[in-house]
Amino acid sequence: MNVTLWAAGDLLGTELSDPVDLGGSEGNTVLRCRTAAGGSVIVKAFTNEPEGLRSFTSEAAGLSLQLAGPALLGVDASVPLLVMEDLGGAPTLADVLLGDDPKAAQEGLLAWGRGLGRLAAVSVRRRADLAQLRTQYDKGMVSWEDEPWIERNATDLLALLAGAGIAVPRGLAGELARIGTVGSEEYPAFTPGDTCPYNALLTPDGLQLVDFESARFQSVFLTAAYCRMPFANCWGVFSLPAGVAKEIEQAFRAGVVAAYPALGEDAVWEAGMRRAIAVWTVDATVCLLPHTVEDGPLHPTLRSVPTRRQVLRYRWESASALEDFPALAETMRLLLREVAGGWDVAPLPRYPAFADRGCGLWADG
Template sequence: MSERRVLHSALRQTAWVESILRAAGELLDVELSGPVDLGGSSRSTVLRCGTAGGGSVIVKAFTNEPESLRAFTAEAAGLSLGIAGPKVLGVDPEVPLLVMADLGSAPTLADVLLGNDPAVAESALLAWAGGLGRLAAASVHRRADLTRLWSRYDKGLLSWGDEPWIAQRATELLALLDEAGIAVPPGLGEELAGIGTAGGEEYPAFTPGDTCPDNNLLTPEGLRLIDFEAACYQSVFLTAAYCRMPFSSCWCVFTLPAGMAAEIEQAYRAEVVGVYPALAEDEVWQAGMRQATAVWTVDATVRLLPRAAEDAPLHRTRRPVPTRRQVLRHRWEMASALEEYPAFARTMRALLREVAGGWEVAPLPGYPAFAN
């Protein structure tokens, strides 16, 4: 990039930040200053800003791209539900942006999993799973409230809870298999249609959507969740699968010590059986978990396989981090044992043999915190 283009980009970013500060300050009727960029994403800019009184707030502003607008609506509605996440101090649907209470600079679950203290990491995992379970249980009777809040901040886009993303991923998987020259076993289409019911209405609960390790703060007051850009109601199994896999759609994917995934899964399950007593039945629970594992494996395959021709770390800056190929192979290995979906399991074994068989990458390692 030329020096002139770099300067132009910097000036444009400065102007954008200044406009965010101005809009957020007017919303709160307070002067904001000293913005610190907390990362954000291609959809949003997240700033920690000082207030005239010496405190600080978090300002999150979104672009006007369709996915950014959906993320704004989900964040505004999900946080305004008031059962998880930082307190909402103000919402400007026009910019659009939110101002939230500042939860401070506590370590995230990702920080401790990539650290070197196994006791802290295990305790944090149990707090995370139990906290998600309590959130799910507390949310069961609040769905109408979320619908009302979504309408308040609606930008004309479907929520993830209403979008048929699982069925869309299944269609994309079939196309990918064809492109890769993988023969589709008889019955795969029917099995994928059945797997697609995992997002259904039988055991719905609220989720922030992206419950990955870097979106969970370990504060002195306990676990606090951030990032509600995909907040919606979905099957509890789709959330619980993050315990078993672990972290179904995330970059922070390593292996856990023997038995630990089952332990954190049980911490989540123990919280939701109070509102859904049928989940105490092992047959019901295990069937739902296997179905959710299949859903997330399809999702990972569709997202990562097209980019796996060039192996690369899953995160741009965090280290250590696994590569695309390491995570795909790990997901396919787990899913190849889902024998109640025989065509799907055969497909996973075909991917391991005909695609991953040529990859010269190390097996997925364990989380650094448990290395010793």
């Protein structure tokens, strides 16, 4: 920590002190530090392991694009670390969703949807800029934008089904190939990557996004699916009332239509959304199913979140209605019957802020 403080202080030309660990991940350390002038900054130092290096490149490039996130105050690629402005202790979207105020939760969700939609729209001409910035901070790792994770998940799903003794429905491999990258070629847009509720700060000045470790361009549908599913690959997954989920999605869509007018056509939008839901459901299955032999919370330390089995069953139920992809839908029904059929778990609960509300805005209809 002392080495990190010294390197960050040298980068800023000031002494840093009183570090407070904000809780990073396996690949990084995040500290709030005092400056000699009495202010504060956020220092994020990365490991020299492959994922730490990839995260550093993505975050440094993504923040340098200056479309969203805290202001980047300095980058030292040799450590590697970066220093950002301190956005303060504003509540996150996760805080209000896990709270007891449905109005605050609804407003937070709408701010999140509108903010991501606007970000997608203003970014569409900046893809080359991000690529150049990534080259500037390159540490030799393949970016998430270039990582064939969707194709790899498709291959892994087929192997996983075979290993579980589930007969693969005819045509599944072809459907997975047809889903492709969900329109990344036609409708790409910038995303910080991890747009989960705990990375969305609800500040007095509006929504602020943090954590750009997976910053990249991807299909707008992959981001939009977070509204409908909700929060495709986050640990804080509960269910939302249908009316609320629809309103968030509309807020996001209104933003991206400014850049891609074709997305105003319902047929185009719905087809893309169904493909995105298929991709994220396959991703959840590949990531979570091997770890459901013994069920447990989706987060390794938090016990107040749903379990892996609850989330998987919820995802499979939703994807079992994907009529565009009958073989995939049949696969989901097989998993529900032959795997989840033996799980004695409660249905996925709603976010606490919307719990026990069955009328008006929060109705399922």
